[in-house]
Amino acid sequence: MIFSKKKEIINPYTVEECNSCHAISKRKFREGDYVFKAADRCDSCKIGYMMIAKVLGEVVK
Amino acid sequence: MDFLGINIDKLFNSTDNSNPLMWLVWIIPIFIFMFYGQRIQLQVTSSEINKSMEKLKTFRDETRTELIDYVKNTFKSLQDPTIKLDRYFEYFTIMPADIDPNGIVPKIRHIMRSREAFTREQVKTLSSNMNHLEASKITNILEVVTTLHLLYKTVRHLFLTAKKQNNFPLILPLQMMMPFIMEEAEALKTAVSAFKQGQPIGDGIGPMIVGKMMLDTEKKIVALETVWGEKNFEGRKLYLMKAEGPAATVGRPGDALEKIIMESKPDIIVMIDAALKLEGEDTGSIAQGFGAAIGGMGAERFQIEEVATKHKIPIYAIVIKESIKEAITLMKKEIADTAETVTLQVYDIIKENTKTGQSALIIGVGNTLGVSQ
Numbered sequence: 001m002i003f004s005k006k007k008e009i010i011n012p013y014t015v016e017e018c019n020s021c022h023a024i025s026k027r028k029f030r031e032g033d034y035v036f037k038a039a040d041r042c043d044s045c046k047i048g049y050m051m052i053a054k055v056l057g058e059v060v061k
Numbered sequence: 062m063d064f065l066g067i068n069i070d071k072l073f074n075s076t077d078n079s080n081p082l083m084w085l086v087w088i089i090p091i092f093i094f095m096f097y098g099q100r101i102q103l104q105v106t107s108s109e110i111n112k113s114m115e116k117l118k119t120f121r122d123e124t125r126t127e128l129i130d131y132v133k134n135t136f137k138s139l140q141d142p143t144i145k146l147d148r149y150f151e152y153f154t155i156m157p158a159d160i161d162p163n164g165i166v167p168k169i170r171h172i173m174r175s176r177e178a179f180t181r182e183q184v185k186t187l188s189s190n191m192n193h194l195e196a197s198k199i200t201n202i203l204e205v206v207t208t209l210h211l212l213y214k215t216v217r218h219l220f221l222t223a224k225k226q227n228n229f230p231l232i233l234p235l236q237m238m239m240p241f242i243m244e245e246a247e248a249l250k251t252a253v254s255a256f257k258q259g260q261p262i263g264d265g266i267g268p269m270i271v272g273k274m275m276l277d278t279e280k281k282i283v284a285l286e287t288v289w290g291e292k293n294f295e296g297r298k299l300y301l302m303k304a305e306g307p308a309a310t311v312g313r314p315g316d317a318l319e320k321i322i323m324e325s326k327p328d329i330i331v332m333i334d335a336a337l338k339l340e341g342e343d344t345g346s347i348a349q350g351f352g353a354a355i356g357g358m359g360a361e362r363f364q365i366e367e368v369a370t371k372h373k374i375p376i377y378a379i380v381i382k383e384s385i386k387e388a389i390t391l392m393k394k395e396i397a398d399t400a401e402t403v404t405l406q407v408y409d410i411i412k413e414n415t416k417t418g419q420s421a422l423i424i425g426v427g428n429t430l431g432v433s434q
Contacts, residue, residue, distance in 0.1 A: 010390075010391055010393070012258075012391055029258075029260065031258055031259070032259075033259075033431075034259060034261075034306070034307035034431045034432065034433055035261055035269055035272065035306075035307070035432040035433060036272055036273070036276060036432070036433040036434065037307075037433060054269075054392075054397045054400075055260055055261050055392065055397075055431055056261075056391075056392055056393065056394045056396075056397040056398075057260075057390075057391035057392060057393050057394065058393075058394050059393070059394075
């Protein structure tokens with residue numbers, strides 16, 4: 001078919017950012033995650049705390 | 062080959078006009094299509110619509126089952142909620158009479174708010190230990206199932222009426238509308254997953270941008286499910302307003318704006334919202350303009366425009382383009398990644414259109430599911 005539609009598969013991810021060193025980490029979305037939720041201490045600088053900056057869906061190619 | 066004494070080549074000889082069999086082969090279909098063409102077309106169109114209608118029914122049934130299972134699994138001590146939920150699916154809203162449209166907007170607002178308040182209270186009766194976030198999620202999923210149910214019933218009504226009357230022209234508008242209806246139905250079905258898991262949806266980009274701007278401010282409730290905060294920016298005062306997240310709500314931006322303007326008259330209003338893209342436009346493209354960027358029935362927009370006009374406050378708008386499906390399903394990367402650019406644009410608008418000592422009201426419009434502040 002000329003106009004057949006491809007079915008998109010979208011995977012949810014959570015992007016966390018440190019409030020001190022601004023290090024960014026990406027992981028799979030877990031239930032209970034929401035944007036601007038405070039998370040654990042930053043693994044990179046060990047000073048700041050991570051915060052969920054984005055919850056987004058990426059298309060599986 | 063001449064098994065029965067018939068010469069096939071002679072029988073279908075197209076160059077011989079006197080051949081009666083060849084004459085019939087051409088003339089019979091012409092008569093068939095002349096007298097039964099419309100019925101044949103009706104049958105073909107009917108079978109196409111029937112297939113889509115079956116799909117629509119499956120969508121409705123699946124989302125209904127998903128909602129019932131979600132309520133059962135989330136509140137385990139609960140009695141079977143099926144009967145109660147099934148009753149909600151049949152609720153309808155009668156819009157005010159528009160023979161005389163003067164003063165119709167407050168009536169629409171009243172009816173819609175009564176319906177919202179009733180649904181909210183009814184959902185809370187499903188379980189005594191239901192928190193605000195869960196109630197908002199269930200209310201949104203309930204809205205999805207009700208819409209799919211209504212779509213299915215409307216399509217079925219139009220289809221059966223055309224079949225009953227054997228009326229081909231009656232089925233044509235339905236055939237034309239079916240792809241659009243199915244696109245909306247598929248979007249609604251996909252939305253249930255995001256609502257259940259509390260994931261931000263494409264429509265939440267406005268609240269996400271303003272939510273980040275108001276992170277280190279004191280948040281105060283200004284209207285039902287709506288918060289605001291204040292901060293300073295290059296000698297200007299910013300009033301930031303959005304629906305209260307991470308619940309699935311759009312808040313009451315109209316009421317909130319009215320209260321903020323009464324308290325502290327801002328010099329400009331900037332509204333950030335998701336907007337439906339035109340075919341061919343890229344998801345996540347940003348456009349800037351003027352006027353109240355807010356969707357829905359129009360009652361909130363009317364209220365915002367009226368207050369802004371009364372106080373002569375200009376309204377600037379920034380919209381992020383997305384499709385209907387992207388607006389109600391998990392926020393795509395292309396949409397989420399616009400946040401930084403839009404924030405810079407908002408600050409540019411403020412700098413260009415206000416002087417030091419003046420103030421601006423920034424509104425993040427949309428469903429704030431999965432987005433705090």
